[in-house]
Amino acid sequence: MxxxxxxxxxxxxxxxxxxxxxxxxxxxxxxxxxxxxxxxxxxxxxxxxxxxxxxxxxxxxxxxxxxxxxxxxxxxxxxxxxxxxxxxxxxxxxxxxxxxxxxxxxxxxxxxxxxxxLRAYLGVLGLTGITAYLGLEKIGNLKKGETLLVSGAAGAVGSVVGQIGKIKGCNVVGIAGSEEKTNRIQEEFGFDMAINYKTTDNMYKAIADACPNGVDVYFDNVGGEILDAALANMNKYGRVVCCGAISLYNETKTPKGPRVETKLIKNSLLMQGFTVRDFVKDFGPAQKQLAKWMEEDKIKYxxxxxxxxxxxxxxxxxxxxxxxxxxxxxxx
Amino acid sequence: MxxxxxxxxxxxxxxxxxxxxxxxxxxxxxxxxxxxxxxxxxxxxxxxxxxxxxxxxxxxxxxxxxxxxxxxxxxxxxxxxxxxxxxxxxxxxxxxxxxxxxxxxxxxxxxxxxxxxLRAYLGVLGLTGITAYLGLEKIGNLKKGETLLVSGAAGAVGSVVGQIGKIKGCNVVGIAGSEEKTNRIQEEFGFDMAINYKTTDNMYKAIADACPNGVDVYFDNVGGEILDAALANMNKYGRVVCCGAISLYNETKTPKGPRVETKLIKNSLLMQGFTVRDFVKDFGPAQKQLAKWMEEDKIKYxxxxxxxxxxxxxxxxxxxxxxxxxxxxxxx
CATH class of the missing domain: 3.90.180.10 (Medium-chain alcohol dehydrogenases, catalytic domain)
Incomplete structure (x- = not known):
């Protein structure tokens, strides 16, 4: 054999x-x-x-x-x-x-x-769910009543991020790449609003419309132009959790975009790279909380x-x- | 009259x-x-x-x-x-x-x-000095033995930032725009090394050479291409204090540059906009500390x-x- x-x-x-x-x-x-x-x-x-x-x-x-x-x-x-x-x-x-x-x-x-x-241990109870939980906790510092914007919202991490946002009493808006996905994140995962970036001409305006109070935390799984549009909609003291940049992973040259430094200064924004492996000591409590929410049927996957x-x-x-x-x- | x-x-x-x-x-x-x-x-x-x-x-x-x-x-x-x-x-x-x-x-x-x-109250004891002190304290989180890189190093804020770095026992490297300035920040302000960006072809390499252990905290007063080069030299868990972006203030279009998100993710970097007015309640203690250092002749201006x-x-x-x-x- x-x-x-x-x-x-x-x-x-x-x-x-x-x-x-x-x-x-x-x-x-x-x-x-x-x-x-x-x-x-x-x-x-x-x-x-x-x-x-x-x-x-x-x-x-x-x-x-x-x-x-x-x-x-x-x-x-x-x-x-x-x-x-x-x-x-x-x-x-x-x-x-x-x-x-x-x-x-x-x-x-x-x-x-x-x-x-068994498969849940690769998803909600594994690095996927723990990434969502600790990214929000350690960098997003999400507070009740704030507006949370999530890209890759129908994906493994994004869908959990949005659901945690709802558990925490936030206004949650997701960005995804098809109508099927935007429907799903609203109907199945309980997001308040969803934006289909593939059919949207002006992402800046789409986010502004979906987030009338501005964005307090942006959980970014994609990078690139969607990040640009999100940054331009951040509230003072906003936090950007840079968790992934799938839109750039296959680029062969260093991609360019609008510079961020003046935006960060004007609104006292924080932007931080998040890698779940930096927080190994927090995995236990994170998994426990996620398992509890799963048991209570508060998180679907x-x-x-x-x-x-x-x-x-x-x-x-x-x-x-x-x-x-x-x-x-x-x-x- | x-x-x-x-x-x-x-x-x-x-x-x-x-x-x-x-x-x-x-x-x-x-x-x-x-x-x-x-x-x-x-x-x-x-x-x-x-x-x-x-x-x-x-x-x-x-x-x-x-x-x-x-x-x-x-x-x-x-x-x-x-x-x-x-x-x-x-x-x-x-x-x-x-x-x-x-x-x-x-x-x-x-x-x-x-x-x-009287003039010191506009400088070291005023918003200038307080900006340097609180930017390092609140965002830079500078620790003894780390490498601190400062742009606009001969300027009002930058020269104080570097001197505080030396007081804290750090390796301090400054970036400025003339030989006179690079000499001054080393001889008068005690920086360990200085880079003249106007005569340097490759800022990335110049920073790498001046900071053999990488950069832990970058205090940015200028933005633009110097920021790009600094970001590419940051150590894991590095912090970028976005305090100013003088190189961009006069731009008439949104300036573009290499995207930062993958760099932030790879090295778990923090980049945060700093405005001293966000920390009004900390002005008193900051001014007190600066006055003490001035009295002890530890800070020149x-x-x-x-x-x-x-x-x-x-x-x-x-x-x-x-x-x-x-x-x-x-x-x-």
């Missing part, structure tokens, strides 16, 4: 293509003393992985060419020589895109399928499930086309 | 010119009950006044065409019908560019010429004194050419 592996064959230029990924096989490893053998079950594909495909210094080291890719993965323990894990248990961790792999247990967290569906190990690259590529509804997950 | 007045004759386009200012005369007013009659003595001209000459919403209301301009001014009480002020005392406040004016005392602070030279009421506009215009050394003050 062979073990399939997906590697980074070449660093993508612009939008990644199928050709940037390599498919190889190797033999299934054996767990040594202190190790577990893992069989992967659910694979999270996320926009930030595009950044790791570049050969540049960032908050996380770049992928190496011809080596396996990795992402957040739920796996089953199929063999254990580690006293902390039992056969049949499920774990969550940053794992390689290999059907089978061994681990010494470092960085693995057990997940309880009785508390929530949506997933797009793609089937088959071989489809991991395609699922990743489709993110840049907005083909996912909520969290994109591959079921192996 | 007539009272000279300087008004905003027209809103400047690009760099202000003498023609944008109007010179008129009116009679000297009389102090009514509860009022004082003030004779202005020292007038502060500052880059931020350029922003008030535009007809746009900002942290402070725009000047009106054909009305007197105003700025930070030290004046003598020449007549008093207000029990809080005596004839012969000196006050500091936002006053009009008129030789004589009345005031009900609101917003006036008495200054003691025995404690420090430099002034460029221009003489004559009629020269106020020229002194202001000269700021954009970097003709001032330190704080630009007009002695009436």
């Amino acid at each position: 062979k073990n399939k592996v997906i590697t980074l064959k070449s660093r993508p230029v612009g939008i990644p293509t199928q050709d940037d990924f390599g498919f190889t096989e190797e033999s299934i490893p054996e767990a040594q003393d202190g190790e577990v053998l893992l069989k992967i079950k659910y694979v999270s594909v996320d926009p930030y992985l595009r950044g790791r495909m570049r050969d540049e210094k960032s908050y996380i080291e770049p992928f190496k060419v011809n080596e396996p890719l990795e992402s957040g993965i739920i796996a089953e323990v199929v063999e254990s020589k580690n006293k902390n894990f039992k056969k049949g248990e499920y774990v969550n961790g940053m794992l390689k895109w290999k059907q089978f792999q061994t681990s010494n247990g470092n960085g693995l967290n057990k997940v309880d399928r009785n508390k929530a569906p 949506l997933e797009t499930i793609v089937e088959g190990f071989d489809n991991i690259p395609k699922a990743f590529i489709d993110l840049f086309d907005g083909k996912n509804k909520g969290k994109m997950i591959v079921e192996v | 007539k009272n000279k007045v300087i008004t905003l004759k027209s809103r400047p386009v690009g760099i202000p010119t003498q023609d944008d200012f109007g010179f008129t005369e009116e009679s000297i007013p009389e102090a009514q009950d509860g009022e004082v009659l003030l004779k202005i003595k020292y007038v502060s001209v500052d880059p931020y006044l350029r922003g008030r000459m535009r007809d746009e919403k900002s942290y402070i209301e725009p000047f009106k065409v054909n009305e007197p301009l105003e700025s930070g001014i030290i004046a003598e009480v020449v007549e008093s019908k207000n029990k809080n002020f005596k004839k012969g005392e000196y006050v500091n406040g936002m006053l009009k560019w008129k030789q004589f004016q009345t005031s009900n005392g609101n917003g006036l602070n008495k200054v003691d010429r025995n404690k420090a030279p 430099l002034e460029t004194i221009v003489e004559g009421f009629d020269n106020i506009p020229k002194a202001f215009i000269d700021l954009f050419d970097g003709k001032n050394k330190g704080k630009m003050i007009v002695e009436v």
Whole structure:
């Protein structure tokens, strides 16, 4: 029996293509003393992985060419020589895109399928939900009654951000890229208003109309021109949580835009880059709060499930086309 | 005897010119009950006044065409019908560019010429010094041993920022626009290194060379391309204090530059607009600390004194050419 592996064959230029990924096989490893053998079950594909495909210094080291890719993965323990894990248990961790792999247990967290569906640990209860929660908490400093604007609002992080905004008693406006998505975030996720940026000529005006009291917190998942329009609508003392910039990830040159410094000065604005890994010590309380809200049915989540190990690259590529509804997950 | 007045004759386009200012005369007013009659003595001209000459919403209301301009001014009480002020005392406040004016005392602070030279209350002990102190304190969050980069380093605010950095035990690098200035900030103000941006081809590399451990706090007085180069040299968790953007104040179109959002995300950077008026309640302690440092000879300051009421506009215009050394003050 062979073990399939997906590697980074070449660093993508612009939008990644199928050709940037390599498919190889190797033999299934054996767990040594202190190790577990893992069989992967659910694979999270996320926009930030595009950044790791570049050969540049960032908050996380770049992928190496011809080596396996990795992402957040739920796996089953199929063999254990580690006293902390039992056969049949499920774990969550940053794992390689290999059907089978061994681990010494470092960085693995057990997940309880009785508390929530396994996949939720990649979404609302995983880095996705925790990113939404801590981004709002640590940088957004969102207060009751304020106006919260969210881009990528139908996406995995954005949809949770907006729902937390509603739980906190805010006016929540979302930006997304289709009518289906803008309908969904209002009807299913309870956003107050939604803007379809693909059919809007003037984003500045669209935001101004949707946020008659201005924007207090802008949770940005996209960067680029939508950020420009949001910045121009910020209230004095507004906060911009720079969580993602999917509109720029595939650019091959440094993108240009209107300078921000005079806007920041005029309105005493804060703009801060947010990376959830900076707040590892806060993961526990964040997950607990999110689990409570899920139990109370205050947070809904949506997933797009793609089937088959071989489809991991395609699922990743489709993110840049907005083909996912909520969290994109591959079921192996 | 007539009272000279300087008004905003027209809103400047690009760099202000003498023609944008109007010179008129009116009679000297009389102090009514509860009022004082003030004779202005020292007038502060500052880059931020350029922003008030535009007809746009900002942290402070725009000047009106054909009305007197105003700025930070030290004046003598020449007549008093207000029990809080005596004839012969000196006050500091936002006053009009008129030789004589009345005031009900609101917003006036008495200054003691025995404690420090009167002009210091427009500089180190005034908004200039307080801006440097609170910008570093409230946004920069500067810690011992860190690297502090300052632009406009030979200017009124920048030179104090750098000196506070040295007091706090930091590695301090300044950026200025002439060899005379770069020499001065090293020799007189004790900066560790200085960069002359006018003779430097590659600001990114110049900063990288001057800051081998990267930049932890960038105190920005200029914006534009120097900010771009600084941002590319920031360390993880770096802070950018956006205090001024003199390089952009005279632009007639929205200036463009490299987008910042991916840089902010990659290094978890904070960028925040700073306006000293947001921190009025902290002025007292800030001024006290600055006065102590001045007394201990830990902070030096430099002034460029221009003489004559009629020269106020020229002194202001000269700021954009970097003709001032330190704080630009007009002695009436």
